[in-house]
Amino acid sequence: MNIKKINFTFKYLLFSFVGLFFVNLSLAQDINIQESINLSFKCDLDKKIIKNSEYNYQTFLAKDLNEKGLDKFEIEAIKPEKLFIKGLSLFLSKSEKLNVKIVNKNVVLFKSIDKEKNYSESAIIDRKSGELIHEITRNIKSENSEKDISFYSCSKKEKKV
Secondary structure (H helix, E strand, C coil): CCHHHHHHHHHHHHHHHHHHHHHHHHHHHHEEECCCEEEEEEEEEEEEEEECCCCCCEEEEHHHCCCCCEEEEEEEEECCCEEEEECCCCCCCCHHHEEEEEECCCEEEEEEEECCCCEEEEEEEECCCCEEEEEEEECCCCCCCEEEEEEEEEEECCCCC
8 A cells, every 4th residue: 555645544534533523622612511400480680781872781770671570481401412491582492593502500501693683692590599691682793783681580480290
């Protein structure tokens, strides 16, 4: 066999292996579900920060807004990579669109981006304190992006069997 051909084959395989390694590493950082959970929360809106053409990161208390909390916010995670969100927004309820899915004993973090619509949503909930932060960003590619950042206090609801 030709030494050059063996050398080329070895380099090709090495390059392929290294490429696959880095692709898997980058995916692992975005999806990390360490435990299976099935949780239900009732969340009260505390405040909302708005950034748009009218407000520049202005904070509004819940009593000053015509918005309610979340009566039924549900999170279901199944190891190693399934995450289902219900009751926060229709956009985040589409589990196949979630780009980031992190579940561990302390937090649940998820994010979804729609590049065509120039829109993203993300949220994180502290499982111990029940603090939930939900961020909506419109016009993500623009210097004039708009944000709504909502802060909730959540309590676990008992599941009925």
